[in-house]
Amino acid sequence: MTTPAIDVRGLRKSYGDKVVLDGVDLSVRAGTVTALLGPNGAGKTTTVHILSTLLRPDGGTASVNGSDVVRDPDGARASIGLTGQFSAVDGLLTGEENLLLMARLRHLGAKRAKIRTAELLEQFELTDAARKPLATYSGGMKRRLDLAMTLVSTPSVIFLDEPTTGLDPRSRHTMWDIVRGLVADGTTVLLTTQQLEEADELAHRIAVLDGGRIVAEGTPDELKRLVPGGHIRVRFGNAPALDAAARLLDGSDADEAGLTLTVPSDGGVGALRTVLDRLDAAHLEVDDLSIHTPDLDDVFFALTGKKERSSRIDTKGTES
Structure with a gap:
């Protein structure tokens, strides 16, 4: 079998008495999109931060492209890009300067940095605004620039933590098209979102996280068949x-x-x-x-918010 691009086994994380992740298992196949769905505080961002080596887990294992995030963090970082919930662009720089800065931080070298910056400005349709201050950028333009900065080093695995929060419908669809293009070129994406339409549009598989545990996992259609009403x-x-x-x-x-x-x-x-x-x-x-068939709204309400839930539902509708 092909090694998964992301492999998580028994992942645990607590802050004091608060258990954030309680034995999470997750496997993401290369070249696909997996969405993590769940309410606020379910553990989605914590999972992403552990996978991107920003947090150390309390237990379990997690690897990216075969590199353990604890034992080999440098190997894991070499494969990944992260676009967080909040834009990481520098408002005092232009779009071009932000990309050049990231390219130099990634040790691309002056010549390669300029070439890669020009490629990304064109790919994300920011060429005309490249040398304009970020104060003139719309929210969608800033988010596209943020994702472009993530792609400077051409990572094979990208973590997108609620990437379209606050965007208007047109900007959101533009971001979706960009993500689809990346996946078509072989990039693996782990997406956290509370926008159920986004998960339905982009994800090959969805994992529903609630109370620090995966309570259901499957394709969007499989999950919709778990709840009554069809x-x-x-x-x-x-x-x-x-x-x-x-x-x-x-x-x-x-x-x-x-x-x-x-x-x-x-x-x-x-x-x-x-x-x-x-x-x-x-x-x-x-x-x-x-x-x-029920939509993902129905799935979300049926499977989350149950504090005493201790079992996981598979896509055959049985509990384990």
Whole structure:
């Protein structure tokens, strides 16, 4: 098996009597986006700070590209870039000067620093504003510059800690496009966010962190199927077909006025196939069909905020 880009086992961290991380396990495959979801205080930022060698864990292990963050912090740092919750740009410098400063701090050398700065200014569409003071930059421009500074040394693993907080919808979508482009080029991203739409748009996998523990993990679609409320809605051409289908499908709810039948479902292909096979066997024609699954808002509210929760839910809906 390929070594994961990020591998966390039994990670623990406390501050006095407050347990922030309580045995976190997490594996992130190279070239993918994994989102950490959770309420304030769940341990998302603490996890990122440990992985980026800014904090030392109390227990467990964590490695980035095979380098243990405690035993080999220099090896881990060589692979990573971090964009924190708050912009790290220097407001007294221009955009170009910020990038040049970071390039020199990364020991790129004068010539390479200028080349890399020009590349990043173009990539992040900041060339026209390169020599303007940061006071003239919008929030979205500052955030793009912040991410560009993270990429000066071309890290293979990037930690994005709530990268679009406070941005307007257009700037947020621009950041999403940038992240997608990075991942398409092979970069691994660990994203912490409270914006559920962001996780749904970007993440290949999502880990839900609550009370210092991972309480659920899976693809966005898998997590949505964990919570109740999913259903298949079928519309028929006439009342007799609706009545026949209602008798055929247990637990369904008929709307006679709309000639529609709502069938509880987990949203999976198997459930859909079962419904269609039964209708087909009964020679009942369907005018229209739609699948409705809970969204990540439903997942978030269902799985977080339960202080006494001690079990982890996998994507098959069982507790362990």
